[in-house]
Amino acid sequence: MKKAHYLIILALFTAISGGYSQNKKAKGSSNTKPNIIFILADDLGIGDVSCYGSDNNKTPIIDNLAKSGMQFNKAYTAPLCGPSRSRILTGRYAFRTGAVNQDRVAEIKPENEVLIPTVLKSAGYTSAMVGKWSQFGLTPKDFGFDDYLTFQGSGVFWSKEKKKAATYTENGETKELKENVYMPDLMHDHLVKFLDDNKKKPFFLYYSLVHVHALIQRTPDSKPGSDLYADNTAYMDKLVGKLLATLDDLKLRENTLIVFMGDNGTASIYAERGTIGGKALSGKKGSMLECGSLVPTIANWPGVVPAGKINNDLIDSSDLLPTFADLAGAKLPTKNILDGRSFLPQLQGKKGNPKEYIYMELGNKWYVRSAKWKLNRQGELFDMSNAPFEEKLVVDYANNAEASAAYTRLQTVLKEIAPEKGIQDDGDGSGRHASNVNKKKGSKEDKE
Template structure:
């Protein structure tokens, strides 16, 4: 090859490298994690929900990657603990709704790392907006530079005040989700010139089910407003994406949309004409299987549907890898990084998901599930049904699955970890 041809080849190679979409995957992305409250896959139309329409969320899936099998915990508090720490509940003590928000076996900021703490090491500005009440201490304690939340547990929506960075601010007659939305967009705007992590924990669609600013005048609060809440949630997701686009940040920002647990009792609806098995608070598939959509233009494959298992524990190592932050030393992190899959690469998908609520748990792999009692279930019809498989009816496949999952539970040994009888009593009373 002559010199001219060689130079041409090198120029073409350089152009390919700098023009490749994967080039952006090598940069430090902004991260916006939007967490809906009490929203199972039956509340999102791109997952096959028959009743609810979520066009803005669907657009994130259409232009990004949708994961079919993501598992949180079946209840708000344990999911948030798992999400923030990347560690299973029997390690942190974040076992039930009561566990994380008081002294005792629950997780404490002095003893645990969080996503915010990890990303701050890599120069990220960190912000938290929305629900925090199931979490102990304050967002500041857990590594967030700024936060905006609701001050009291007496309802999420129509309020007279809110809390911002530790200060209670009067706002008579305000709609709290709008205040949280404004703070979220303001945080993004103010930090547009540096990498940022925004943990946006929406109030939607947790009870009480109240009217929204878009509801028909005079509409009575109650179950009849549930569809309005789904629609308002979807609209706010669209507004966040639009703000990123307006600021020229869209291709620099990974947006993830998920839910903290399954749909609340009384509100589940059909998916492709069938009801899910279980709902919030249950150890069935509908209790902890949640939507998970990742969208980073030019990096996440558009329109892809992944069957890889995702756990809420995976967020901390994923964000750390994408942000170039070191993982904490001497700490057992249960999450598995999804960074490769977000870049459209095969990666190393996790073999199973582990789900725990209080003194109950299960381990779930494609096709099979085993509980703390050793009961094995055929999950070939999940998320609509699970079928117990007894030892006398074992097939070659179920025998192999029984051995694999029993070995996983033996290695994890949840019963030897932290326990919280007081938190379980609070949970039983609905606290």
């Protein structure tokens, strides 16, 4: 073969190989900048999602997201929305940030805490926050987001439902929520514009959904006499589908990691309908029982996250910041202790370095949990073998070798974490807003 011919063939092979390499990079190589979308559903527990076995709720689009991606069966977050959002965005436990109750979340300042958008900005990411921001003070821009749309309070759907629903804020401008405009649809329109404007550069989208927080109102799809909670769940599912369709239209789906998560367990009376296999779940929103913190969590990224994979590793919402930073190639903040651990290897189908325990807290209560055991602040040990349906108090663990070893191990973990040395709750211990605690009891719906 003549040298000229050889060089031509070599050049062609290199070009083909380079194209193959680029395609592989577009599907998750560490040399690329994949997009990250984090969807946070409001008050959505595992009993609300059909792929987790819900008897009474149907979520076909979210189910398909799990079927074509990875479903986490042991994913936890703080059992109330403000402390949960703080833990998600900072990657830190509440006794470090002060977010031990709803009111204290508003005291978090940008000069003290570094949030996900600031971390990712160092790796060239632009970011948007769309939806619920009410527990945090200041604005999303103050904490590093480049673009945002927020509204006042929780459960804001229609302008006429309550006074604070009359307006919303879009990139610093207060606007009127017009009559017959549905806030979740307005949020969707905003994020579509953000995605379209930023489709040629890496982005992080924090999509903080309205559903299914009370007030449980009619949706644009509701019919007279319909089950409004089912309608709200279905509309949330529909919005996830509309987002996926937008990503397909913009040809962004192949290079985008989507993580879907609930911000805490199901709220109030709606937890009663959230049965699985005919069984009631242990705990709900605001509770330190299992399903106050155990939430639906799904990851999807075509060609990168293994399809149809069920993951039983213990993870918690503090792990999101280091996972996203790991994926983006961003440097972790060093000014504060980070409590999260990256689970990016698991998302890539590898074993990774799973946690041996997770730590949860709210108000003046906390616990540490391993795969089988749970130890709370009072020193009570629970056998969690039948969770999420039952938490069995172990009365005489000293005479049970396995239980005794678990108690010693988890007690050591709590001593190492030392939450009692951090910022303590200054409320009534429940973690709720003081204004809500002082309201008349007997309300059927959880307030924000």
